[in-house]
Amino acid sequence: MQLTIVLLSIMLTVNAHAALACGYHSSLDSSTFNVAHPGSVAVASAIYHAGERGILDDRITTARSATLFGQGYREAVEQLRRLERGVANRTADLGDTGSRRFAVLFVRSRLWTDFTAQPGRTKVNIHVDGPVEGEPIVLTDESVLRALFSAQLTLDAAIDQDLVRIVDDHDRKTHALLQAALATTGSPSPSGPSAFGSLYR
DSSP states (O other): OHHHHHHHHHHHTBOOOTTSOOGGGSSOOTTOOOBSSTTHHHHHHHHHHHHHTTSSOOOOHHHHOOSTTSHHHHHHHHHHHHHHHHHHHHTGGGTOOSOEEEEEEETTTTEEEEEEEETTEEEEEEEESSOOTTSOEEEEOHHHHHHHHTTSSOHHHHHHTTSOEEESOTTSHHHHHHHHHHOOSSOOOOOSHHHHHHHHO
8 A cells, every 4th residue: 555655645745856955955755756867766666675574775865864964865875975086996997098977866866966087087967957968877765886896786687676777778788887897806695585674773
């Protein structure tokens, strides 16, 4: 019943325009979900179900603090900065001497971030209005990034479970860059409720 209400709320508030205010920058909390990209609904639903199964911490950080400079926003920025460092460290390894640009959307908070990666330098703009036309878009959530950085999930496993979608990545170079940036030493923990239960609950 609760899931039905959540999905109904999603459908009633669908708006495909990227310029919607992010959840950290408005009075909206987790009870109101606006869609900043057509693929957001499927990813948000997958995150919800992963949380229900106990394999992902699905707490919506905006519910803890919906203010721009509150705890939720700081936590989101922390994950994006970790990704920035990973991208900066691994861009040169892929042998791509040009500039590679992609956007990341946290689907539940509607926070857009633009990444421009090139060997020796990565530029990140957090809290932008939306993606640049034609660039690849990564749809996910800060809770998924936490799981990826903690080696609880691999990128391909997250994609298989619809916790991450990479849109318009025609040459799959954004996928390769993210896979390299998120790579950690050590193996992912076994899947199942206990893996995330001990970490978050």
